[in-house]
Amino acid sequence: MKIVVRVRLEVSAYQADALAATLRACNRAANHVSRIAFDSGEKRRNGLQPKVYRHIKDEFDLSAQPACRVVKKVCDAYATLNATVKAGRLGPSGDKRRNRAESKPISFREYAAQAFDDRCLSWNTDQRTVSIWTVSGRLKGIRFTCSDGAAKVLAEHRRGESDLVHRDGRWYLFATCDVPAPAAYLPSDWLGVDLGIVNIATTSDGTVLSGRRLERYRKRMVHLRAKLQMKKTKSAKRRLKALRRREQRFATDTNHSISKTIVTTAERTSRGIALEDLTGIRERVKAKHDQRYRLHSWAFAQLGAFVEYKAKRAGVPVVRVNPAHTSRQCSACWHTHRHNRVNQAAFACRACGTTLHADVNGSRNIRHRAADAWTRGAVNRPTSA
Structure with a gap:
C-alpha cells in the first residue's frame, strides 16, 4: 500500500530563496506548457513533450529532468480534469462550473x-x-525533521517521486512510500461505524465519539476570524494569516485519534469495520443556510480514508455499505419509518417499541448490512488458512 x-525542511535564508525561485520557474513553465496543450489539443506526454521541451529548458532555465517533470505535471x-468531467463532478454538459473548467x-x-x-x-x-536540484544549483545537506517512525518508513519503503511544498512560510517534502500491507484476516464479526456531525463516529458497541470539542473550536474560530476581519488592520491581517489552516489541522488531528481508536478496537476483537458509502453526500443533502458551514466543514471523507488506510496497515478488513434508511x-x-427517528439523538421504533440512541441504532444497522455485503462479495475477501 x-x-x-x-518531513519538514530546515533551510537557511539562501536555501529558502533558491527553493522559492525553483517553484516559481517550474510553475511559470507549467503555465506555458498548459497554454500550448490547450491551444493545440495535445495533452498526451509523448506528443506534448517534443513541442515544448527545448523551449522551457532555455526560457525558464530548467535542467533536463525538471523540464520532463513539468510536462508530466x-x-x-x-x-x-478529464476524469473529473467524465465522473460528472463538474455537472452535466452546459453547466457553468464545467464550462469554466x-x-x-x-x-x-x-x-x-x-x-x-x-x-x-x-x-x-x-x-x-x-540534496535537491534548484535553479541556483544543487543544494546539498539540507536537514529535515520527522518522527523516528517516519524516518524508518522513509529508509525502508520510499519509492518514486517526492513533492516539494511551500506552506505558510515553511518548506516540506511529501515522499511516497510503498509499505507492504499484511493480508486481511477473516472477521469473526463486524464493528459498525455511523459517521455524523454532532457525534463524529458512533460504533455498534455503543461507543460515542463526540464532536462537541471540535464544534466548539470551529465556532470559536469563526467568531475570531470575523472579529479580525472587521478590524482591517495590519496586525489583524498578520493574525489571520497565522490562523490559516489551524482549524483544518485541529480537525485532522481529531480524525486521526478517532480512526486509530476504531481500528484498534476492531483489531483487538478480530472484527472487520463497516462504514457507510457517503460518496456525493454534499450534493445530495439540501441543508439550510445556517447549516451549510457545518456540513461542508465535516471531514467525513478524510475520517473514512484514515480508517481505511490504518485498517489496511493492520490487516483489518473494511467494507462500505449502502447508507439508505440506516437512521x-x-x-x-x-421496521422502517421516518417517524422512528424522534429527533437527532433519539430513536423509538413504532412497531416493537425499541428505544436507542439514534446513532447507535444506525451503527447496528450498518453492522448487519456489512455481513450481507461481505457474503455477496462486495469486497475482496481473504481465503482462510
Missing part, C-alpha cells in the same frame, strides 16, 4: 507543489539530510 510521509492535471487552460499557482524524482532529489535518511430502520425488528 502507498502512504505519504511528510501538466499532462497529469489535464488527465485529472473546460473553457480555459489549467493554471498553476506561483508556489504550487512540484514533484522531483531520484535524479533531482536524493535522501540520506541516516543523517536526515536531502430510520429499527436494528431489532427491521
Whole structure:
C-alpha cells in the first residue's frame, strides 16, 4: 500500500530563496506548457513533450529532468480534469462550473507543489539530510525533521517521486512510500461505524465519539476570524494569516485519534469495520443556510480514508455499505419509518417499541448490512488458512 510521509525542511535564508525561485520557474513553465496543450489539443506526454521541451529548458532555465517533470505535471492535471468531467463532478454538459473548467487552460499557482524524482532529489535518511536540484544549483545537506517512525518508513519503503511544498512560510517534502500491507484476516464479526456531525463516529458497541470539542473550536474560530476581519488592520491581517489552516489541522488531528481508536478496537476483537458509502453526500443533502458551514466543514471523507488506510496497515478488513434508511430502520425488528427517528439523538421504533440512541441504532444497522455485503462479495475477501 502507498502512504505519504511528510518531513519538514530546515533551510537557511539562501536555501529558502533558491527553493522559492525553483517553484516559481517550474510553475511559470507549467503555465506555458498548459497554454500550448490547450491551444493545440495535445495533452498526451509523448506528443506534448517534443513541442515544448527545448523551449522551457532555455526560457525558464530548467535542467533536463525538471523540464520532463513539468510536462508530466501538466499532462497529469489535464488527465485529472478529464476524469473529473467524465465522473460528472463538474455537472452535466452546459453547466457553468464545467464550462469554466473546460473553457480555459489549467493554471498553476506561483508556489504550487512540484514533484522531483531520484535524479533531482536524493535522501540520506541516516543523517536526515536531502540534496535537491534548484535553479541556483544543487543544494546539498539540507536537514529535515520527522518522527523516528517516519524516518524508518522513509529508509525502508520510499519509492518514486517526492513533492516539494511551500506552506505558510515553511518548506516540506511529501515522499511516497510503498509499505507492504499484511493480508486481511477473516472477521469473526463486524464493528459498525455511523459517521455524523454532532457525534463524529458512533460504533455498534455503543461507543460515542463526540464532536462537541471540535464544534466548539470551529465556532470559536469563526467568531475570531470575523472579529479580525472587521478590524482591517495590519496586525489583524498578520493574525489571520497565522490562523490559516489551524482549524483544518485541529480537525485532522481529531480524525486521526478517532480512526486509530476504531481500528484498534476492531483489531483487538478480530472484527472487520463497516462504514457507510457517503460518496456525493454534499450534493445530495439540501441543508439550510445556517447549516451549510457545518456540513461542508465535516471531514467525513478524510475520517473514512484514515480508517481505511490504518485498517489496511493492520490487516483489518473494511467494507462500505449502502447508507439508505440506516437512521430510520429499527436494528431489532427491521421496521422502517421516518417517524422512528424522534429527533437527532433519539430513536423509538413504532412497531416493537425499541428505544436507542439514534446513532447507535444506525451503527447496528450498518453492522448487519456489512455481513450481507461481505457474503455477496462486495469486497475482496481473504481465503482462510
